[in-house]
Amino acid sequence: MKKIMKLLGCALFCALTIAAQPQLPEGRGKAEAEKLCKGCHEISRSVAPRQDRGGWYNTMSKMAAFGMKSTPAEFAAVLEYLSKNYPAGDLLRVNVNTARAIDLESVLSMRRSQARAFVEWREKNGPLKSLDELKKAPGMDPAKLDAKKDRIQFE
Numbered sequence: 244m245k246k247i248m249k250l251l252g253c254a255l256f257c258a259l260t261i262a263a264q265p266q267l268p269e270g271r272g273k274a275e276a277e278k279l280c281k282g283c284h285e286i287s288r289s290v291a292p293r294q295d296r297g298g299w300y301n302t303m304s305k306m307a308a309f310g311m312k313s314t315p316a317e318f319a320a321v322l323e324y325l326s327k328n329y330p331a332g333d334l335l336r337v338n339v340n341t342a343r344a345i346d347l348e349s350v351l352s353m354r355r356s357q358a359r360a361f362v363e364w365r366e367k368n369g370p371l372k373s374l375d376e377l378k379k380a381p382g383m384d385p386a387k388l389d390a391k392k393d394r395i396q397f398e
């Protein structure tokens with residue numbers, strides 16, 4: 244019985260872990276990206292950067308140096324997929340109630356530590372409804388927020 248419970252617990256945990264994986268956008272190269280980019284770390288980490296094709300080429304070359312195995316065709320397909328779906332300059336706006344720390348960093352030019360502190364705070368104190376509320380949140384610089392207010396969304 245104990246053994247069965249253990250197995251059940253594990254199955255549940257695994258199912259939850261899989262469910263928590265973010266969905267990648269559909270498109271050519273998606274299957275290859277899922278194959279290549281989740282062997283060593285979470286796929287959410289793989290697709291966190293926003294960069295141009297050259298940047299993605301560098302990232303993928305780095306992963307190959309870390310031991311990522313791929314055929315040339317897979318490498319090319321994933322490079323196209325990432326460049327198309329996670330391009331540089333794509334992120335112009337953020338929803339401050341749902342954005343990841345990394346997106347707050349790039350859109351609002353926050354420091355990593357500030358963005359993380361804000362996300363932690365938001366989990367307990369959010370959601371925010373206005374720019375004035377946001378200005379009072381930890382890590383926020385009111386003058387910078389005014390300058391970037393066109394990029395900020397609350398829902």
Ligand code: HEC
Nearest residue numbers: 279280281282283284288289292302303306309310311321
């Ligand atoms: C063979 C293992 C392996 C595979 C497969 C792999 N990575 Fe990585 N990746 C690493 C390691 C090792 C690090 C950095 C060390 C760490 O985990 O802190 C890393 C870190 C990263 C980072 C963080 C920033 C950086 O440049 O260090 C990004 C982005 C990334 N990987 C993207 C990808 C993408 C995209 C793919 C698929 C094309 C991929 N990884 C597949 C091993 C791998």
